[in-house]
Amino acid sequence: MNTDCLFCKIATGQIPSTLVYEDEICVAFDDINPQAPTHILLIPRDHISSLNDFEEHQGVIIGHLMLKAAYLARKNGFADDGYRVVINTNKDGGQTVFHLHIHLMGGREFTFPPG
Ligand code: 5GP
Ligand code: ZN
Numbered sequence: 001m002n003t004d005c006l007f008c009k010i011a012t013g014q015i016p017s018t019l020v021y022e023d024e025i026c027v028a029f030d031d032i033n034p035q036a037p038t039h040i041l042l043i044p045r046d047h048i049s050s051l052n053d054f055e056e057h058q059g060v061i062i063g064h065l066m067l068k069a070a071y072l073a074r075k076n077g078f079a080d081d082g083y084r085v086v087i088n089t090n091k092d093g094g095q096t097v098f099h100l101h102i103h104l105m106g107g108r109e110f111t112f113p114p115g
Contacts, residue, residue, distance in 0.1 A: 002047040002099070005098070006097055006099070007041075007043050007099035007101060008047050010029060010043075011027045011043060011045050017029035017030070017032075018030040020040055020072065021042075021071075021072060023068075024045070025044060025045060025061060025064050026042055026044055026045060026061075026064060026068055027045060028040050028042045028043075028068060028072060029041055035103075036084070036105035036106060036107050036108050036110075037106070037108055038076050038078065038104070038105065038107045039104070040069075040072055040103075040104040041101045041102070041103060041104075042065045042068055042069055042072075042101065042102040042104060043099055043101045043102075044058075044061045046061065047099055048061075048099070048100045049100065050090060050095060050098060050100055051087055051089045051100060052090065053100070066085070066102070069085050069102055072104055073106055076106060076107070078107055081106075082106075082109075083104065083105060083106035083107075084103070084104075084106070085102055085103065085104055085105075086102070086105070086114075087100070087101070087103070
């Protein structure tokens, strides 16, 4: 827990969010500024600032987040049509909140490459 971190506060319920899934490893909630009909953020409960800060022993966490992203895609009914999973990292990647998160977006068609 990082007391200055917005997403740590969401994970512990100090800041409200629309939770869509949680377990002992991760929390998933609706993005406040959705970029698709469904836009969910999945975060580890552990404070990890970015993908750059993942350590070898934490590898299981990223696997867990990906599994739950696919689970939520199925649950929301767009797994077969397709969806987008994104991890923005640092300035050039467009990261604005420095608690690692996976964007799960679905419910519309996406273009590639992103801007
Ligand atoms: P990033 O730009 O770091 O990859 O993504 C941060 C995401 O967090 C953005 O999509 C933004 O809309 C979302 N966000 C920022 N503040 C809040 C908040 O207080 N609550 C929720 N639910 N999402 C937030
Ligand atoms: Zn945090």
